[in-house]
Amino acid sequence: xxxxxxxxxxxxxxxxxxxxxxxxxxxxxxxxxxxxxxxxxxxxxxxxxxxxxxxxxxxxxxxxxxxxxxxxxxxxxxxxxxxxxxxxxxxxxxxxxxxxxxxxxxxxxxxxxxxxxxxxxxxxxxxxxxxxxxxxxxxxxxxxxxxxxxxxxxxxxxxxxxxxxxxxxxxxxxxxxxxxxxxxxxxxxxxxxxxxxxxxxxxxxxxxxxxxxxxxxxxxxxxxxxxxxxxxxxxxxxxxxxxxxxxxxxxxxxxxxxxx
Numbered sequence: 001x002x003x004x005x006x007x008x009x010x011x012x013x014x015x016x017x018x019x020x021x022x023x024x025x026x027x028x029x030x031x032x033x034x035x036x037x038x039x040x041x042x043x044x045x046x047x048x049x050x051x052x053x054x055x056x057x058x059x060x061x062x063x064x065x066x067x068x069x070x071x072x073x074x075x076x077x078x079x080x081x082x083x084x085x086x087x088x089x090x091x092x093x094x095x096x097x098x099x100x101x102x103x104x105x106x107x108x109x110x111x112x113x114x115x116x117x118x119x120x121x122x123x124x125x126x127x128x129x130x131x132x133x134x135x136x137x138x139x140x141x142x143x144x145x146x147x148x149x150x151x152x153x154x155x156x157x158x159x160x161x162x163x164x165x166x167x168x169x170x171x172x173x174x175x176x177x178x179x180x181x182x183x184x185x186x187x188x189x190x191x192x193x194x195x196x197x198x199x200x201x202x203x204x205x206x207x208x209x210x211x212x213x214x215x216x217x218x219x220x221x222x223x224x225x226x227x228x229x230x231x232x233x234x235x236x237x238x239x240x241x242x243x244x245x246x247x248x249x250x251x252x253x254x255x256x257x258x259x260x
Contacts, residue, residue, distance in 0.1 A: 011037055012045055016070060019055055025063030084116065086247055090240050091118045094218065098233050101219045105141040107212075108133060110157050112142045115214070122224075134195055137162055137176055138169045140203035143189035144215035147180045147205060154180075168193040187241065188234055189215075193222065200225050204237040208248045216240055 014035040019026065028046065032039045046064065049055040053069040091102040095118040104116040111133040136142030137158065146154070154173055162171040170176050183189040183205075192200045203217035218233045 008045065011035060011042055012049065015042065015045065015049065016054065016066070019064060019066045020070070022065070025058065025061065025065040027063050031064065083247070087244055088116050088118065090243055091116060091216070094118075094216075094236050094240050095120060097236055098218060098229070100224075100233065103141065103217050103219065104214060105139075105145070105217070106214045107136065107142075107145045110136055112136055112139050112145065112215075114141075135163070135165075137173075138165055138191060138194040139217075140189045140191045140201035141215045141217045143176075143180060143183055143191065144203040144205040144217070145212055147183035147189065148212055149180065151177050165195045166193055166197055170194065188237065192225075198222050202230065202233050202237065204241045206241060206244055206248075208245065213248075216244070 014037075015031060018031060018034055026034070028039055028043065031046075032042055035042070046055065046057075050057050050064070050067070053067045055070070056065050056067045057063075058065065087104060091104065095102045099120055099122055101120040102118045103114055105112040105114050107113075112135075114130055114132045114134075117130055134142070136146050149157070151173075154177055158173060162169070162173060162176070164171050170179070179189075187204050189203045189205075190201065198221060199219060200222050201217050201219045203215050205212045206214040206216060216237060218237065220229070220233070
């Protein structure tokens with residue numbers, strides 16, 4: 001066992017993984033032997049797991065099997081994967097409609113973490129990747145994620161001067177806060193060449209029960225941005241926001257665990 005692992009936690013995981021692979025269950029002695037642990041050490045773990053229904057103890061056979069709570073946790077993981085697949089499907093529809101790159105991001109401290117991306121079919125398009133992080137304050141995704149923040153929360157997040165990535169980057173936190181108030185009202189955030197020259201981005205926040213949990217964006221090379229195209233993208237983002245938020249609500253998905 002690696003030295004940085006907590007032994008009791010490791011044994012709990014070993015027990016669950018072991019019982020998940022056995023149809024007819026195992027006795028305490030068999031479990032102890034399989035994971036190379038004294039029965040006296042794992043017995044309290046077994047009692048706790050059984051009381052929380054992660055394992056089941058059959059008094060007649062004196063054997064343990066995997067429990068319903070373990071199934072529930074596994075099912076929740078599958079649901080989360082399905083939710084990501086659903087969102088990516090909607091992102092694909094959006095990109096097919098506007099021919100521009102669509103991205104999904106979440107807040108990670110003071111940065112945007114990019115979770116998903118659907119590339120534009122155009123030869124000239126945004127070059128980015130899933131797992132990338134950029135500052136919240138100078139990205140459309142970040143502004144969408146920040147729009148419910150108070151001025152005091154912004155100050156705590158950015159106690160120092162905002163760094164300028166391009167000549168267009170907003171570095172005044174008061175100007176940023178004013179922008180966020182409009183984003184909160186319209187559910188649309190925009191930035192033009194604030195983090196990358198020749199690139200514009202439009203975004204919308206995604207909420208569940210009033211809480212912003214992610215944001216969806218479309219990135220456009222500046223030379224392809226027109227009032228008509230921007231209006232089309234804004235309308236598409238509003239439509240996808242409604243569809244995704246309705247999905248979260250109806251299927252009781254916990255968006256805090258969104259991951260790839």
